[in-house]
Amino acid sequence: MTYNEIDTLVKGWIIDKAEGPVNARVQQVVVRLVGDLCKAIADLDIQPSEFWKGLEYMSEAGARNELGLLAPGLGLERFLDIRADEAEAKAGLTGGTPRTIEGPLYVAGAPESQGYARLDDGSESDQAEVLFMQGTVRGQDGQPLPGARVEVWHCNLLGNYSFFDKSQSHFNLRRTIIADGAGRYQLRSILPVGYACPPDGTTQRLLDQLGRHGHRPAHIHFFVSAAGQRKLTTQINIDGDEYLWDDFAFASREGLVPPVRHVTSPQQIAAKGLQSPYAEIDFDFQLHAETPVAPEAVVERVRAAA
Numbered sequence: 061m062t063y064n065e066i067d068t069l070v071k072g073w074i075i076d077k078a079e080g081p082v083n084a085r086v087q088q089v090v091v092r093l094v095g096d097l098c099k100a101i102a103d104l105d106i107q108p109s110e111f112w113k114g115l116e117y118m119s120e121a122g123a124r125n126e127l128g129l130l131a132p133g134l135g136l137e138r139f140l141d142i143r144a145d146e147a148e149a150k151a152g153l154t155g156g157t158p159r160t161i162e163g164p165l166y167v168a169g170a171p172e173s174q175g176y177a178r179l180d181d182g183s184e185s186d187q188a189e190v191l192f193m194q195g196t197v198r199g200q201d202g203q204p205l206p207g208a209r210v211e212v213w214h215c216n217l218l219g220n221y222s223f224f225d226k227s228q229s230h231f232n233l234r235r236t237i238i239a240d241g242a243g244r245y246q247l248r249s250i251l252p253v254g255y256a257c258p259p260d261g262t263t264q265r266l267l268d269q270l271g272r273h274g275h276r277p278a279h280i281h282f283f284v285s286a287a288g289q290r291k292l293t294t295q296i297n298i299d300g301d302e303y304l305w306d307d308f309a310f311a312s313r314e315g316l317v318p319p320v321r322h323v324t325s326p327q328q329i330a331a332k333g334l335q336s337p338y339a340e341i342d343f344d345f346q347l348h349a350e351t352p353v354a355p356e357a358v359v360e361r362v363r364a365a366a
C-alpha cells in the first residue's frame with residue numbers, strides 16, 4: 061500500500077466521518093499520528109500479535125502510572141526541551157540557566173518559607189551527608205529578583221520521593237523557598253543519590269528489550285518563577301555520579317553540574333552545628349523576562365497535589 065493510499069484511508073476514517081463539531085487541532089494531530097502509525101505498520105510489516113502486544117503494553121504502562129517515566133526514557137521529554145530551546149533562541153532569548161526535564165514526581169503544595177528551608181525530616185541524618193545549597197535568582201540583566209519562588213524536590217537515600225513513597229513523612233525533601241530581598245535562597249538538605257526505574261515496571265521491561273539501563277544520576281529538581289519572568293523547569297546534578305553523563309532520561313546538561321565542596325574543617329563543621337563533614341553547593345538561577353514572542357514556558361500537565 062502506498063503512503064497516499066494510507067492517507068486517503070485515514071482521511072476517510074476520521075475527517076470524512078465527522079458529523080458534529082470538530083476540534084480542529086485534535087483532528088489534525090490524530091490524523092497525523094494514525095497515518096504515521098499505519099505507515100510504520102506497513103513498512104515494518106507489524107503483525108497483529110505484535111500490534112496487540114504494543115497496545116497491551118501501553119495499557120499496562122498507563123495502569124501502573126509509568127507513562128511519565130516512559131516519555132523521558134525514550135527521549136521524548138528531552139525532545140520537547142530541545143524544541144523549547146530552539147523557540148527561545150529564535151525569539152532572541154539566549155543564556156540563562158538551562159532548562160531540563162521535570163520528570164513525573166513533582167507534588168504541589170509543599171510548605172513555603174522565606175529565604176531558607178530545611179528540606180529533610182532528619183530521618184536519614186545518620187547515613188546522609190548534609191547539603192547546604194544557596195544562591196541568587198537573577199533576571200537576564202543579572203539583577204536579583206527579590207521574592208522569586210524556588211520550588212525544590214529530590215529523592216531520599218533509597219532513591220524514593222515522598223508522597224509516592226508513603227513510608228516518608230509528608231513533603232519530606234520538598235519545599236518552596238521565597239527568595240529574600242536580595243534574591244537569595246538557601247536550603248539545607250541531604251545529598252541525594254541516583255536512582256533507577258522500578259525494576260519490575262513497564263519502563264524497565266522495555267529498556268531491557270532495548271539493551272538499556274534505567275539509571276538516573278543524583279539530581280535535585282527545581283521550578284523557579286518570579287513576576288514578569290518565564291518559569292524555569294530544571295535540575296542540578298551532583299557532580300561525580302557514575303551516571304552523570306549517562307542518564308536514562310537524557311536530562312544532564314552543561315551548566316547544571318555545579319561543583320560540590322566537601323567541607324571537612326572542624327571549625328566550619330562546628331559553626332554549622334554539625335558533627336561530621338558536609339557538602340556545599342553555590343548555584344544562581346537566571347531567568348528570562350516574559351515575552352509574547354516565545355511560546356508559553358508554563359507547561360500544563362496533571363501533577364500530584366497533597
Ligand SMILES: [Fe+2]
Pocket residue numbers: 163165214215279281
Ligand atoms: Fe528525579
